[in-house]
Amino acid sequence: xxxxxxxxxxxxxxxxxFIVSKGLCSPLAxxxxxxxxxxxxxxxxxxxxxxxxxxxxxxxxxxxxxWLQGGPGGSGSGFGNFEEIGPLDRDLKxxxxxxxxxxxxxFVDNPVGTGFSYTDRPDRYATDVATVASDMLVLLQRFFxxxxxxxxxxxxxxxxxxxxxxxxxISLELTKAVAKGKVKCNFAGVAxxxxxxxxxxxxxxxxxxxxxxxxxxxxxxxxxxxxxxxVKKAVExxxxxxxxxxxxxxxxxxxxxxxxxxFYNILTQDPDDSVTALAGEDYIxxxxxxxxxxxxxxxxxxLMNGPIRKKLGIIPQNVTWGGQAEQVFSNMAxxxxxxxxxxxxxxxxxxxxxxxxxxxxxxxxxxxxxxxxVKRLKWEGLPGFNQLRxxxxxxxxxxxxxxxxxxxxxxxxxxxxxxxxxxIPSDQGPMALQMLKMITQQD
Numbered sequence: 090x091x092x093x094x095x096x097x098x099x100x101x102x103x104x105x106x107f108i109v110s111k112g113l114c115s116p117l118a119x120x121x122x123x124x125x126x127x128x129x130x131x132x133x134x135x136x137x138x139x140x141x142x143x144x145x146x147x148x149x150x151x152x153x154x155x156w157l158q159g160g161p162g163g164s165g166s167g168f169g170n171f172e173e174i175g176p177l178d179r180d181l182k183x184x185x186x187x188x189x190x191x192x193x194x195x196f197v198d199n200p201v202g203t204g205f206s207y208t209d210r211p212d213r214y215a216t217d218v219a220t221v222a223s224d225m226l227v228l229l230q231r232f233f234x235x236x237x238x239x240x241x242x243x244x245x246x247x248x249x250x251x252x253x254x255x256x257x258x259i260s261l262e263l264t265k266a267v268a269k270g271k272v273k274c275n276f277a278g279v280a281x282x283x284x285x286x287x288x289x290x291x292x293x294x295x296x297x298x299x300x301x302x303x304x305x306x307x308x309x310x311x312x313x314x315x316x317x318x319x320v321k322k323a324v325e326x327x328x329x330x331x332x333x334x335x336x337x338x339x340x341x342x343x344x345x346x347x348x349x350x351x352f353y354n355i356l357t358q359d360p361d362d363s364v365t366a367l368a369g370e371d372y373i374x375x376x377x378x379x380x381x382x383x384x385x386x387x388x389x390x391x392l393m394n395g396p397i398r399k400k401l402g403i404i405p406q407n408v409t410w411g412g413q414a415e416q417v418f419s420n421m422a423x424x425x426x427x428x429x430x431x432x433x434x435x436x437x438x439x440x441x442x443x444x445x446x447x448x449x450x451x452x453x454x455x456x457x458x459x460x461x462x463v464k465r466l467k468w469e470g471l472p473g474f475n476q477l478r479x480x481x482x483x484x485x486x487x488x489x490x491x492x493x494x495x496x497x498x499x500x501x502x503x504x505x506x507x508x509x510x511x512x513i514p515s516d517q518g519p520m521a522l523q524m525l526k527m528i529t530q531q532d
Contacts, residue, residue, distance in 0.1 A: 123401055126231050128224040131209035132201040136228065137166045137401075138236075139176060141193040145531070152243040152277065152529045154192040157199065157259075159250025159285070161221075161421045162414035163384035164204025165196035167393045169249070173514040174521075179389055181396075186518030191526050193239070195232070199225060199255065200421070202413035204393075205404055214413075214420035218258040218429065225259045226266055233274045243277035245529060250454065250511060251425075253284020257432045264439055278442030278500075280528055283454040283511050287428045287462035288332075289324050292317045292339055294457040299347060302355060309346030316342040324426055332426040337376050343452075352453040353383065354510025376418065385411045430462050437468040437501055444502040444528050448509035448516065456505060463503065474498035479505065485519040492520040495527075502528070 123137040141148040156174060158165040171179045174188040175196075188194050198204030200215040201224060208214055215221045233240050246263075248256035260279040266272040285291070296313035299305040305313060316339040323332035343350065351357050393410035404410075436443050445463060447456045464475070477496045484492025484507075494505040504524055509516040 122236075123403070125206075125403065126228045128201065128227040129213065132213040132224065133207050133209075134201055134224060134228050135166060135198045135205035136232065137170065137196045139189045139194045141189060141191070143190045145191075148193045149238065149242065151531075152192045152245055153195060153239050154188060154245045154247050154525070154529070155195040155197060156188075157197065157246065157248040157252035157256050158203070158384065159248075159252045160203065160384065160414065160418060161200055161251045161255070162203050162411075162417035163250070163252070164198050164393075164411060164414075165252075166198050166204050167389055167397075167410060168384045170196050171389060171392065173249075173512060179392060181392075184518075186514070186522045188514075188522065188525055191522065191531060192245075192529060193242075197225070197228065199228075200417055202417040202420075204414075205401070205408065205410050207405070207408045207413060211416070214416060216420050217424040218255055218427075221255045222258040222262040225255075226262055226272065229263065229274065230266070230272045233272060237273075240273045241275055243529065244274045245277050246279045247282065247525070248280065248284060249282045249513075251285045253281035254286060254429050256281060256284070257286065257429050257436065260441060261432050261435055261439075264436070264441055276441075278444065278528065279436065280444040280446060281433075282446050282513060283448055283451050284445070284459075285454060286433060287430050287458065288336070288426045289321060289428065290458035290461040291454050292320050292336060292458075294455050294461065295339070295343060295452065298452065298455045298457050299343070299350065299355070304347045304350055304355060306346075312342050312346055313339065320426070329426045330423045333422045336426060340376075340379065350452065351510075352379070353512060354448075354450045354516065355452050356450050357510070385414065428462070430465065434467050437466065437470065440500055442500045442502075442528075444504065446504035446506060446513065446524060448511055448513045449505065449507045450510040450516075453511055468501065470499045470501060474501055474503075479503075482520070482523070484517075485523050492517065493524065495524075 120140055121138060125133050125135055128134050141151040143151060156165050156169045158169050171177065174194065176184060176187045176189045178184050198206040200221045202208050202214050215224060246256045246260055256279050263272060263276055267274060267276050296305065296310050296317060299313065300310045320332050320335045320339055323335055349358060390411060398404050398410065433443060445459060447454065447459050449456065477498055479494040479496045481491045482493040482495060484490045491507060493507055496503055506513050506517055506520055514521040
């Protein structure tokens with residue numbers, strides 16, 4: 090474990106290529122592990138672990154980070170791994186900003202039906218975050234029992250998008266389970282990245298955010314605000330499935346008035362990612378194409394269902410990576426617009442370390458919306474947090490250039506990541522890696 094991260098990654102690539110070419114299915118000795126856990130009858134969840142490999146120490150000297158993707162239906166083992174923070178990118182080239190050089194990284198495809206996870210029958214999908222949390226506790230209980238070497242290592246949950254909503258619920262249940270001795274682990278904190286914690290706050294700030302960035306005119310602002318108000322009324326009436334449908338309508342209004350702005354980064358516009366509603370198409374299918382398809386690009390799908398599937402060697406013949414993603418999304422539709430701000434409050438009150446981090450250029454979960462729900466927290470430390478000024482952080486890739494701002498008070502921190510959209514590690518890899526080290530107290 091004393092080798093440089095570059096040398097370690099190079100050997101990883103060589104062995105990886107050998108395994109793929111030979112069709113072998115054994116994990117890299119001491120470097121990786123993967124398996125399934127049946128979290129409920131007929132509900133199978135897939136996990137993939139990379140052991141930390143760093144100049145600063147072996148995996149026992151570094152934290153364990155679990156990464157949760159969004160959607161719901163986005164795959165951590167695929168997108169998070171090969172597009173954001175894993176040791177290799179989608180082209181199986183070395184990633185210089187891989188989080189494996191600072192932590193062991195556990196990717197879990199959740200909810201069940203996501204990525205390589207799968208269900209045996211339609212009634213096994215999760216329909217709310219309570220079930221998602223319950224399923225994850227089963228997996229974590231098994232994981233830490235079978236890998237006791239990780240029980241004392243600081244364990245963090247990092248998340249992105251809808252993954253943050255799930256991470257909050259999972260963190261609260263995990264805190265309770267650890268206190269009762271049901272799960273043996275050293276839970277050290279949760280980080281909520283561009284997270285769907287308060288959906289309505291996001292939707293209600295789309296118009297103002299786009300207007301102040303010159304992406305809406307007065308007429309467009311009026312149209313978007315009107316559509317967002319309809320979502321608000323449905324949420325206030327506790328009509329959450331209707332609110333999800335109206336959220337979809339609001340996104341269409343945004344697209345029409347901005348000539349197809351990218352919800353994940355307002356400064357980019359990929360013609361291949363433009364989505365237009367098809368005649369007779371229901372909103373679930375439309376939203377799956379808007380928010381699940383970008384996480385399942387053809388090149389990534391080919392990698393996961395080709396060389397990676399062959400390497401792993403445990404994927405059932407009838408399971409396709411991403412094959413159940415739309416069903417995952419549709420089954421969570423009734424829970425999608427429900428806020429979980431109260432859960433974050435409970436985590437803070439329980440003393441859990443909570444970090445919120447957000448990309449400056451993200452629209453779907455814009456920073457304005459994040460700040461609104463944070464300011465409504467009932468946590469007793471909020472007044473002290475609000476009195477602080479933020480601190481600037483240099484961009485590690487461009488010394489002297491500000492890459493982020495942050496402030497932290499007691500067990501709560503907020504990072505504002507500049508020049509980043511929804512997928513911060515993809516947009517600002519060096520800054521994301523530095524943030525990871527700071528949160529896990531390595532910097």
